[in-house]
Amino acid sequence: MSESTVAAGVPAASGPTRGVRLVSPIPGPRARAIVDRDRRALMTSTKSAPIVAASASGVWVTDVDGNRLLDFAAGIAVHAVGHCHPDVVRAIREQAGTLAHFAGTDFYYDLQVTLAEKIASLAPGTHEKKVFFTNSGTESAEAALKIARWQRQRPITIGLLGGFHGRSMGALTMTASKAVQRARFAPYAGGGHHIPAPNCYRCPYQLEYPSCDLYCAKILKELYFETTIPPDDVAAFIAEPVMGEGGYVVPPKGWFAEIKRILDEQGILLIADEVQSGVGRTGAWFAIEHHGVVPDLVTMAKAIGGGLPMGAVILRADLDLAAGAHSNTFGGNLVASAASLAMIGVIERERLLENARTQGGRLKQQITEIARHHPEIGDVRGIGLMVATEFVRDRTTKEPDPRFRDRVLEESYKRGLILLGCGRSSIRYIPPLIVRPEEIDEGVEILDAAIRAARAAP
Numbered sequence: 001m002s003e004s005t006v007a008a009g010v011p012a013a014s015g016p017t018r019g020v021r022l023v024s025p026i027p028g029p030r031a032r033a034i035v036d037r038d039r040r041a042l043m044t045s046t047k048s049a050p051i052v053a054a055s056a057s058g059v060w061v062t063d064v065d066g067n068r069l070l071d072f073a074a075g076i077a078v079h080a081v082g083h084c085h086p087d088v089v090r091a092i093r094e095q096a097g098t099l100a101h102f103a104g105t106d107f108y109y110d111l112q113v114t115l116a117e118k119i120a121s122l123a124p125g126t127h128e129k130k131v132f133f134t135n136s137g138t139e140s141a142e143a144a145l146k147i148a149r150w151q152r153q154r155p156i157t158i159g160l161l162g163g164f165h166g167r168s169m170g171a172l173t174m175t176a177s178k179a180v181q182r183a184r185f186a187p188y189a190g191g192g193h194h195i196p197a198p199n200c201y202r203c204p205y206q207l208e209y210p211s212c213d214l215y216c217a218k219i220l221k222e223l224y225f226e227t228t229i230p231p232d233d234v235a236a237f238i239a240e241p242v243m244g245e246g247g248y249v250v251p252p253k254g255w256f257a258e259i260k261r262i263l264d265e266q267g268i269l270l271i272a273d274e275v276q277s278g279v280g281r282t283g284a285w286f287a288i289e290h291h292g293v294v295p296d297l298v299t300m301a302k303a304i305g306g307g308l309p310m311g312a313v314i315l316r317a318d319l320d321l322a323a324g325a326h327s328n329t330f331g332g333n334l335v336a337s338a339a340s341l342a343m344i345g346v347i348e349r350e351r352l353l354e355n356a357r358t359q360g361g362r363l364k365q366q367i368t369e370i371a372r373h374h375p376e377i378g379d380v381r382g383i384g385l386m387v388a389t390e391f392v393r394d395r396t397t398k399e400p401d402p403r404f405r406d407r408v409l410e411e412s413y414k415r416g417l418i419l420l421g422c423g424r425s426s427i428r429y430i431p432p433l434i435v436r437p438e439e440i441d442e443g444v445e446i447l448d449a450a451i452r453a454a455r456a457a458p
């Protein structure tokens with residue numbers, strides 16, 4: 001198939017300044033065959049689109065049929081420095097040929113110590129910190145919740161409605177994003193309580209910021225601690241600095257500071273879940289920095305492994321556990337540690353925090369611009385390169401429109417733009433931090449066309 005004979009109704013986006021190249025419909029014949037085999041061979045999980053990647057570089061993914069797609073999903077916020085950055089690839093190759101695994105929790109690695117020192121030096125707060133390495137976000141949540149419970153010897157942890165912290169039992173206890181994620185898994189690990197999340201677009205108390213006086217934070221002390229959640233029984237409060245899976249909801253200025261003040265009064269630890277928002281995505285190493293709050297524990301995963309599976313918990317050094325209380329086999333695996341250090345080096349050398357702020361501003365501004373003629377976009381929000389739009393049936397009633405959102409997702413990938421949904425009816429835009437202005441422009445142009453097509457669809 002030539003570049004101009006693509007899926008019916010989908011114009012070929014090609015030309016000298018165009019990166020997307022469509023040579024078949026998406027999915028093409030090879031992709032369709034693999035999707036069919038996948039359906040038979042793999043347990044059903046959370047598939048979003050029939051895109052079958054064969055290779056990738058930077059923000060570009062080539063699928064098995066030879067289509068080149070623009071990646072504004074970054075492997076679910078994993079590829080901070082883009083796919084296959086040469087420095088990261090070199091570090092992985094060298095380390096894999098030198099020493100891949102020796103069990104860093106039982107023995108010692110120079111590289112793991114170097115990475116822990118580096119991560120601790122980047123984390124908010126001037127206090128002494130320690131790091132525990134894990135293999136995923138859910139494992140980081142497990143470790144942080146266990147550290148809090150072990151230290152405080154209190155049975156309760158509090159989270160936010162809409163929050164997502166993972167799917168293993170302890171993390172799932174605190175995950176309250178979608179009912180399907182919890183259905184049939186009760187009774188979870190026990191001790192989990194949730195309060196409504198701050199959300200100025202859909203204030204749970206129908207108030208307006210700032211005249212609300214941060215009621216959504218104060219309610220923790222004024223109502224919950226007085227009624228259902230005895231504060232002396234609470235070990236920790238876990239929250240994402242920008243709610244990810246739950247819809248890229250940014251808490252209002254002052255919310256985290258007020259929550260931290262309330263927690264400190266009761267000796268309750270604050271866990272900032274930076275699994276999705278960390279590693280520069282918001283233009284700061286950690287999104288909690290935007291809130292001016294220093295958490296007691298920070299959970300990380302996704303981008304921290306430079307594309308390989310890795311997670312970490314950064315804890316106040318005085319929260320360390322007794323020997324033998326918690327451990328794992330692969331945490332801080334040497335190849336992942338090498339990839340992580342190389343990735344951090346790239347962010348520093350290529351000034352990618354700055355780029356995340358600049359390109360994130362461009363992205364948000366352009367999406368805000370196209371939203372003027374797309375009444376289905378009810379809200380544009382986010383920080384840095386962590387941007388989302390929420391789709392609604394009506395801007396006044398704000399009734400969520402998940403079907404329209406799903407159509408936009410489909411029309412986007414058919415045109416070569418890879419996106420992911422979040423929340424009930426939102427789409428997140430999270431290109432790698434290396435994204436260039438022309439790639440932002442191309443992504444928004446495709447999005448614009450996809451929204452028009454979604455509106456025209458029956």
Ligand SMILES: Cc1ncc(COP(=O)(O)O)c(C=O)c1O
Pocket residue numbers: 136137138139141164165166167240244245273274275276277301302
């Ligand atoms: C904020 C947050 N915490 C935890 C997790 C769980 O991470 P993982 O899928 O690596 O277990 C995710 C995954 O999306 C996340 O976004």
